[in-house]
Amino acid sequence: MLRIGLTGGIGSGKSTVAKIFSVLDIPVYQADKEAKRLMNTHPDIISGIQSLFSPLAYKNGQLDTSFLSDQAFQHPERLSQLNALVHPYTIEDAKQWMKQQTSPYALKEAALIFESGSQGEFDFIIGVSAPESLRISRAMERDHKKKEEIIDRMRNQMNEDEKLSKCHFILHNDERHLLIPQVLKLHHHFCELAHQSNSPQPIGAPGGGIA
Numbered sequence: 001m002l003r004i005g006l007t008g009g010i011g012s013g014k015s016t017v018a019k020i021f022s023v024l025d026i027p028v029y030q031a032d033k034e035a036k037r038l039m040n041t042h043p044d045i046i047s048g049i050q051s052l053f054s055p056l057a058y059k060n061g062q063l064d065t066s067f068l069s070d071q072a073f074q075h076p077e078r079l080s081q082l083n084a085l086v087h088p089y090t091i092e093d094a095k096q097w098m099k100q101q102t103s104p105y106a107l108k109e110a111a112l113i114f115e116s117g118s119q120g121e122f123d124f125i126i127g128v129s130a131p132e133s134l135r136i137s138r139a140m141e142r143d144h145k146k147k148e149e150i151i152d153r154m155r156n157q158m159n160e161d162e163k164l165s166k167c168h169f170i171l172h173n174d175e176r177h178l179l180i181p182q183v184l185k186l187h188h189h190f191c192e193l194a195h196q197s198n199s200p201q202p203i204g205a206p207g208g209g210i211a
Contacts, residue, residue: 002105002194003098003121007113008128009160010153011135011142013173017128018109020183027101031110035090039063048085052078073153087116095121104194114166115158126186127167129160130174 006021006028008014018028039045040063049057053071057064072079094108098121107126113119130138132154139150157163164170171182 001098001101001103002123002190004105004107004190005113005119005122005125006107006109006128007111007125007163007167008130008173009135009157009163010111010150011137011139012128012130012160013138013179014109014111014128016173017126017171017179017183018107020180021107021187024183024187025103026187027103027106029094029097029106029108031090031094031108031112034093035086036063036065038089038093039086042089045086045089049082052081052085073149073156076156079156083112083116087112087118091116091118091121094118105190111157114163119166124168124190125166126169126171127164128171128173129164130172132160134174 006014006018008017015030018030022028039049046058049063049068053068057068057071059067068082072082090110094110098106098108108122110116110118113122113125119125135154136147136150139145139153140147143150169186171179171186173179
């Protein structure tokens with residue numbers, strides 16, 4: 001089975017791409033969703049977050065995501081510490097999840113694949129691209145945040161050009177290219193590769209792609 005990473009900057013639309021793959025019956029591990037689950041259930045993560053921030057990070061036994069988000073993004077050093085705490089558990093959880101899948105390929109959707117150093121876990125990595133202005137407007141509408149807040153969050157992520165240059169395939173979600181045909185093309189490509197070999201090697205250099 002092929003292990004595929006799916007990444008992109010804030011507002012790029014990687015979750016939309018993940019939903020299309022799900023409709024095609026491809027299992028998708030949503031790193032952000034699973035990280036929040038682990039932050040609410042794993043005792044080591046819970047105690048770590050309370051030590052880094054405050055017991056106020058949890059309200060009625062549940063993570064106060066608004067409190068944590070405001071604290072983390074206002075203090076970049078704490079955001080780095082939070083990522084260093086949570087990422088290893090999420091990466092291991094995703095590994096175990098991948099082992100249980102039986103489809104031709106499976107995806108892990110994660111914003112910080114390269115930042116977390118987990119790129120070696122995948123046979124291929126897909127990057128989702130969109131113009132910065134569009135990414136900002138999408139994120140503002142989705143998260144109900146001001147433009148300045150979204151830009152601050154973008155600064156905490158890898159530059160999009162650098163991120164996409166490391167990907168094997170790029171999907172353009174810019175409202176000028178049709179997204180579904182691009183995903184279908186990759187879907188057929190991965191299915192063919194999965195049937196050709198049980199342990200294929202990535203073909204071509206990152207940054208090219210067929211989509």
